Amino acid sequence: MTTLLETRYRAVLRLLPASYRREREEEMVETYLGDLDRDTQDQSRPTLAEVASVAALALRTRLGGPGAPFRYALLGSAARHFALCAVLVQAAAALVDRVLEVTWSFTRGASERRLFLGGFTDRGPSLTVIAVLDWVLPLLWTVAYFALVHDRRRLARAAALGAALPSLWPLLGPLVSDRVPPYPAYATTGALLAWVSALTLCAAQHRDAPPARLPVGSPGRLYLAGCVVMGASVVLMRGVPDTVWAPATGFAVGALGWLLWQARRADPTPPGAALALAALGLLILAVRIAALVPWLGVPEAGVLVVGGLGQTAVLAVLVAALAMVGGRELTRHRDG
Amino acid sequence: MTAKSMTRAAFFVLTALADQPRHGYGILREVEELSDGEVLLRVGTLYGVLDRLTADGLIVLDREEVQQGRLRRYYRLTDDGVATLDAEAERMAAGAGAAKRRIAEGRAAHPAPRTSPGHVPPAAPGLAGGHA
Numbered sequence: 001m002t003t004l005l006e007t008r009y010r011a012v013l014r015l016l017p018a019s020y021r022r023e024r025e026e027e028m029v030e031t032y033l034g035d036l037d038r039d040t041q042d043q044s045r046p047t048l049a050e051v052a053s054v055a056a057l058a059l060r061t062r063l064g065g066p067g068a069p070f071r072y073a074l075l076g077s078a079a080r081h082f083a084l085c086a087v088l089v090q091a092a093a094a095l096v097d098r099v100l101e102v103t104w105s106f107t108r109g110a111s112e113r114r115l116f117l118g119g120f121t122d123r124g125p126s127l128t129v130i131a132v133l134d135w136v137l138p139l140l141w142t143v144a145y146f147a148l149v150h151d152r153r154r155l156a157r158a159a160a161l162g163a164a165l166p167s168l169w170p171l172l173g174p175l176v177s178d179r180v181p182p183y184p185a186y187a188t189t190g191a192l193l194a195w196v197s198a199l200t201l202c203a204a205q206h207r208d209a210p211p212a213r214l215p216v217g218s219p220g221r222l223y224l225a226g227c228v229v230m231g232a233s234v235v236l237m238r239g240v241p242d243t244v245w246a247p248a249t250g251f252a253v254g255a256l257g258w259l260l261w262q263a264r265r266a267d268p269t270p271p272g273a274a275l276a277l278a279a280l281g282l283l284i285l286a287v288r289i290a291a292l293v294p295w296l297g298v299p300e301a302g303v304l305v306v307g308g309l310g311q312t313a314v315l316a317v318l319v320a321a322l323a324m325v326g327g328r329e330l331t332r333h334r335d336g
Numbered sequence: 337m338t339a340k341s342m343t344r345a346a347f348f349v350l351t352a353l354a355d356q357p358r359h360g361y362g363i364l365r366e367v368e369e370l371s372d373g374e375v376l377l378r379v380g381t382l383y384g385v386l387d388r389l390t391a392d393g394l395i396v397l398d399r400e401e402v403q404q405g406r407l408r409r410y411y412r413l414t415d416d417g418v419a420t421l422d423a424e425a426e427r428m429a430a431g432a433g434a435a436k437r438r439i440a441e442g443r444a445a446h447p448a449p450r451t452s453p454g455h456v457p458p459a460a461p462g463l464a465g466g467h468a
């Protein structure tokens with residue numbers, strides 16, 4: 001007769017994919033129950049540590065662990081591509097944003113310099129610390145990117161989580177003070193982009209996952225190219241850029257280049273790459289729209305709105321194209 | 337899996353299988369005993385390690401048995417598994433030997449100062465506030 005503990009443990013095992021359960025469930029139940037006294041099995045339940053170990057196994061199996069079926073291998077590959085591209089975009093955007101800000105502040109006279117430094121110093125000691133961390137931590141995206149491409153997974157995970165932290169502050173502010181984020185939709189979508197990227201990296205680059213691989217070029221050149229494109233897009237389009245302009249342009253140029261490169265290649269695309277880019281594009285599109293909405297009714301912001309709308313349209317078309325390529329790629333891999 | 341990247345759990349699982357094939361529960365108990373209770377593998381963790389070692393060709397399924405209506409799978413080391421475990425054990429022994437040699441050299445170069453019988457090291461401030 002089945003004991004209550006066995007029933008409960010089998011319920012925990014339902015976290016695992018069905019294919020894995022078919023192969024392993026009976027064996028795992030036997031291993032778990034081992035030589036436990038049958039009389040006490042109706043009074044106990046799986047410990048949190050046991051549940052956590054099964055949950056971790058479930059996550060790894062779903063994200064392309066050893067011997068994973070096609071569906072999960074594809075999901076794992078897509079998640080790794082997503083994490084790599086998302087980290088690259090945010091790494092380049094954070095660096096460009098700060099370099100341009102410092103350059104502008106220190107080459108436009110004393111008032112600009114005071115304005116920049118005042119952002120850190122004019123608000124009391126605790127807010128100064130927060131302002132400094134807010135400025136510095138996003139640079140950890142760069143650490144996460146280079147750690148990822150050099151297969152230093154722990155460092156990459158820690159750096160990505162650290163880099164994503166400041167995106168939470170506008171959302172946590174109302175919990176500890178009367179301060180409400182001025183643009184809640186923008187703050188929420190920005191946090192979503194940062195945390196989905198960081199958490200996907202943590203989950204997808206597990207120990208059994210293959211190392212992150214760039215589809216083309218060397219890590220340094222790609223990073224530099226991203227910085228140049230983003231920086232140039234801000235410098236050349238004065239009046240148009242807002243905070244989303246540079247990363248959205250960087251993504252658009254990169255995704256377009258990838259689509260053209262793939263169209264000219266005879267080899268099949270890596271599984272899940274197009275879907276990963278489509279998902280990243282969708283998140284950036286959401287941030288783009290959220291940043292644009294508050295300006296729609298402002299008469300002085302005409303150029304910014306036109307630029308933002310144009311960028312929104314380009315991103316929407318790219319996301320649709322990437323999703324279409326991803327769908328085709330999915331069918332080809334499934335049939336092949 | 338290279339010896340360099342082997343986790344502690346994988347090392348103990350391979351060690352547990354070094355003398356004979358074992359099933360899941362047997363591996364859990366053996367790992368606990370081999371590590372003096374320091375490595376307590378959970379079932380989910382064990383199967384993650386077994387999947388990885390199987391994928392790397394270090395262990396294979398030896399046989400299946402049904403005990404009291406439940407499935408037991410026995411695993412054993414492959415030749416590659418034996419070689420990898422041997423290499424890892426050599427690497428760890430070399431590291432431990434180097435550490436012991438350095439400690440001995442350090443002790444020889446800087447012998448601990450002798451204390452005279454009855455001498456008590458200063459522990460409390462002296463009368464003037466400093467140590468006596």
